[in-house]
Amino acid sequence: MNFYRTITGKSEMKNVLILGAGQSAPHLISYMLEHAEKYDWFVTLCDMNYELAKERIKNHPRGKAMELDANNEEVRNSLIEKSDIVINFLAPMFQYPLVNECLKYGKNFVSASYEDPKVAALNKEIKEKGIIVLNEMGLDPGIDHMSAMKLIHEIKNNGGKITSFISYGSALPAPEVKSNPLGYCMTWNPRNVALAGQAGAHYLQNGVQKILSYNQVFARTWDYEVDGLGILEAYSNRDSVVYKDIFEIPETETMIRATLRNPGWCSTWNQIVKLGMANESMRVTNLAEKTYAEFTEMFLPDILKGKNIIERTAGFLGIKETSKEMENLKYFGLFSDEKIGGNPKCANDVLTQILINK
Incomplete structure (x- = not known):
């Protein structure tokens, strides 16, 4: 992206504001800094973790790290007013207020998140303001859309019609990487990994609309063979039907x-969903002082029979103690007497901590 502009024959430095320095942001940050001299950019990187932002900037002469509480509207507005473009890696809840603030100051906006329907409803105002607002500009969603449209245009240009559209996306480690029994590595925000599927799924199959609630997303999966990798498992990703018109x-x-x-991820995560651990709406006091076993016990009914927490958990979930799913829950450490530690405020914070550590 080239935000270089010439005014009255003289170059004017462009101020790039990047909000969020987490797992999804490093490559973009590096790219912007590497090209900052060429295109006369100055990059301001804001994150609630100042040390992380500072680490990402690496003392670059055209970059600055700042600590930011994203809920502070006054500071947000001040930063946006001084910028030429806002690149957003914050949680999806911030997309709508940030776009409104960009509208207020006439600033361009790019985000990797799924487009908030409230932002889509601002389309008329955005066009009238003459600014660019681009959402879904990551890997998934993002690159998958672009590759899809390339194929769709090729088919249509050759007189074809598309009667079935099925796409698969992922960010799996290379087959030779065997770092854990679930075959997964954190390449994006672990909080969002823990919350994946909460929106449910909506898709169209042979002309019939299908809707899955959260408790069905990881239960209703299917096998898909990938050349060179073998059999993987697939699950429906959010609202697919909306892309019928978009594409x-x-x-x-x-x-x-x-x-x-x-294989094994979905059936294991389905047990996490059954237990109700992927919850960040319920605040829990003194979580850091509890052991992981005590944390798991919080999700089990009192009437369960069993001599230990492993037996009771397996009984509640309706699976065998020796099942692969239970082995994976053991790997997560959910039955250990180790203290949780850290600063978790809700159950999903504990899950996020587990995903980072494991």
């Missing part, structure tokens, strides 16, 4: 966007 393929009878995982 301009009204004739399609099947519209499915899916996510791939190594």
Whole structure:
């Protein structure tokens, strides 16, 4: 992206504001800094973790790290007013207020997150203001859309029609990487990994709309073979039907966007969902002082029979103690007497901590 502009024959430095320095941001940050001299950019990187932002900037002469409480509207507005473009890696809840603030000051906005329907509703105001607002500009969603449209245009240009659209996306480690029994590595925000599937799924199959609630997303999966990798497991990814119009393929009878995982992930995560651990709406006091076993016990009914927590958990979930799913829950450490530690405020914070550590 080139935000270089010439005014009255003289170059003017462009101020790039990047919000969030987490797992999804490092490559973009490096790219912007590497090209800052060429295009006369200055990059301000803000994160609630100042040390992380500072580490990402690496003392670059055209970069600055700042600590930011994203909920502080006054500071947010001040930063946006001084910028030429805002690149957003904050949680999805911030997309709408940030776009409104960019509208207020006439600033361009780019985000990797799924487009908030409230932002889509601002389309008229955005066009009238003459600013650019681009959402879904990451890997998934993002690159998958671009590769899809390339294929769709090629088919249509050759007189073809698309009656079925099924796409698969993922970010799995190379097959030779065997760092854990679930075959997964953290390449994006671990909080969002823990919350994946909460929106449920909506897709079209052979002309029939299907809806899955959260407790069905990881239960209703299917196998998919990938050349060189073998059999992976797939689950439906959020709302696929909305892309029928976005991709301009009204004739399609099947519209499915899916996510791939190594075998065992979905069935294991389905047990996490059954337990109710992926919850960040309920605040829990003194979580750091509890052991992981005590944490797990919080999700089990009192009436369960069993001599130990492993037996009771397996009974509650309706699976065998020796099942692969239980072995994976043991790997997560959910039955250990180790103290949780850190600063978790809710159950999902504990899950996030586990994903980072494991």
